[in-house]
Amino acid sequence: MILIVDDKQENLYSLKALLRLNLYEVDTATSGEEALKRILRNEYELIILDVQMPGMDGYEVAETITGYSRSKDIPIIFLSAVNIDKRFVTKGYASGGVDYITKPFDADILLLKVKTFTRLYRQTKELNDIKETLEQKVEERTKALVQANKELELSNAELQQYAFIASHDLQEPLRKIITFSRLVIERFLGGDPEALQYMNKVISSSERMRSLINDLLSYSHLAEPPRFNICNLNQLVQETMADLEVAIKEKEAVLHISHLPSIEAIPDQMRQLFQNLVSNALKFAKKDTPPVIKIWSELIDQRSLTAGISGKGAWCRIYISDNGIGFNEMYLDKIFHMFQRLHGKDEYHGTGIGLTIVKKIIQKHNGLISAESREGQGATFMLVLPLKQTAILETETQGL
Numbered sequence: 001m002i003l004i005v006d007d008k009q010e011n012l013y014s015l016k017a018l019l020r021l022n023l024y025e026v027d028t029a030t031s032g033e034e035a036l037k038r039i040l041r042n043e044y045e046l047i048i049l050d051v052q053m054p055g056m057d058g059y060e061v062a063e064t065i066t067g068y069s070r071s072k073d074i075p076i077i078f079l080s081a082v083n084i085d086k087r088f089v090t091k092g093y094a095s096g097g098v099d100y101i102t103k104p105f106d107a108d109i110l111l112l113k114v115k116t117f118t119r120l121y122r123q124t125k126e127l128n129d130i131k132e133t134l135e136q137k138v139e140e141r142t143k144a145l146v147q148a149n150k151e152l153e154l155s156n157a158e159l160q161q162y163a164f165i166a167s168h169d170l171q172e173p174l175r176k177i178i179t180f181s182r183l184v185i186e187r188f189l190g191g192d193p194e195a196l197q198y199m200n201k202v203i204s205s206s207e208r209m210r211s212l213i214n215d216l217l218s219y220s221h222l223a224e225p226p227r228f229n230i231c232n233l234n235q236l237v238q239e240t241m242a243d244l245e246v247a248i249k250e251k252e253a254v255l256h257i258s259h260l261p262s263i264e265a266i267p268d269q270m271r272q273l274f275q276n277l278v279s280n281a282l283k284f285a286k287k288d289t290p291p292v293i294k295i296w297s298e299l300i301d302q303r304s305l306t307a308g309i310s311g312k313g314a315w316c317r318i319y320i321s322d323n324g325i326g327f328n329e330m331y332l333d334k335i336f337h338m339f340q341r342l343h344g345k346d347e348y349h350g351t352g353i354g355l356t357i358v359k360k361i362i363q364k365h366n367g368l369i370s371a372e373s374r375e376g377q378g379a380t381f382m383l384v385l386p387l388k389q390t391a392i393l394e395t396e397t398q399g400l
Helices: 009-021 032-041 058-067 086-094 107-188 193-221 233-243 245-251 267-283 354-364 389-399
Strands: 002-005 026-029 046-050 076-080 099-102 229-232 254-257 262-265 292-300 315-321 368-373 379-386
Touching: 002 009, 002 032, 009 026, 009 107, 026 032, 032 046, 032 058, 046 058, 046 107, 058 076, 058 086, 076 086, 076 107, 086 099, 099 107, 107 193, 229 233, 229 267, 233 245, 233 254, 233 267, 245 267, 262 267, 262 379, 262 389, 267 292, 267 315, 267 354, 267 379, 354 368
Parallel strands: 002 026, 002 046, 046 076, 076 099, 254 292
Antiparallel strands: 229 262, 292 315, 315 379, 368 379
């Protein structure tokens, strides 16, 4: 609906007739005060406002209209036969008008402007309605996400507590099973090979269960909030090799470790990452062939497995290669999934969680992991990690 405001009845009549003839719904007011009352009661798409009126003039009415939140977006066209000087036109625009037409006016031009401004008003209103709806949905969704995050944090805390208690409670009977099984072997089964074989299977299964519990506990700890510190990867790798010293000597493994950078990381998790990968290289070595394990790195300028080398890069790409049995790359995704194995547990011991933990650690550090391999020709694992986690977090925050 269009509101016409003019103190002269003949002007109201002629404009009203013109607009109704062109199928516009029209309302009228003979003063500024009456116009303001009507605006509070009705919704208008356009206001055609005379400038020269007794009481409140058109400029005062326009300023009041644009001051109401309800009516501030309604377009106002000024009509005047007296105040046609440039300074009056300027004042009209400054008061909130979108156009200023002087009398006598061209009816066709006026109708075109009416059509344009009413269409723009409807489109603006539709956009505002959509915006309000979206803002409401975003607010509702945000509240839901905040609540879901709180519930998830509580659930994670309960899960970690449960995992710790469960692992402790499960470990204790396993320790007793293993201990007493060994005592039975030492004291009573020396002359019974068949019973000895069965008892060794009990011990082996118990040891495998203990390893599984430890790995599951390690995986549950990865849900804890990260605390990054500057880590000397060279030192972490050396400590890991010391922990694996017995297995390395048994396999007669040869290690080639090049200089690695210092990065912001979670030390215990990085130590576990190297331990799992090197343990795999030792485990899946070829029979009668000493394992050769190489660890080296290079700086790159972006988070990519194929990025070019850059001496001042903010990322590092770490390689861990071996000359073991390798695997078919068609199973590349499978090896990082929990409990997925490419070999039977009797052929190669393990829980099927080691590489899952490695991938989770890499994700926790905002990095990437992949591998290249061929059956019988060893495997190379590639890790991409940022040198500074704080820089990554700042970049993500700026992106928001």
